Amino acid sequence: MEGNIADMGQFVGAGLAAIGSGAAAIGVGHVAGNFLAGALRNPSAAASQTATPVHRSGLRRKRSGIFAFLVSLLLMFAV
Structure with missing residues (x-):
């Protein structure tokens, strides 16, 4: 009986940690x-600003999403 509860706790914790991956994806989409929207307002300045949001914010959010995914895997399979 206790083993089943522990397994359930692992899966619940993994699911909660996986929410971080979804939140990171939403953040990348927002950026x-x-x-x-800014590029459509001022198309002449869009070419010089293309790399900035991709490298700065996109990589940060992807990193946090990968970390949340790894935590969820550790919660599921470690023990």
């Missing part, structure tokens, strides 16, 4: 959407 890309705001960049696109």
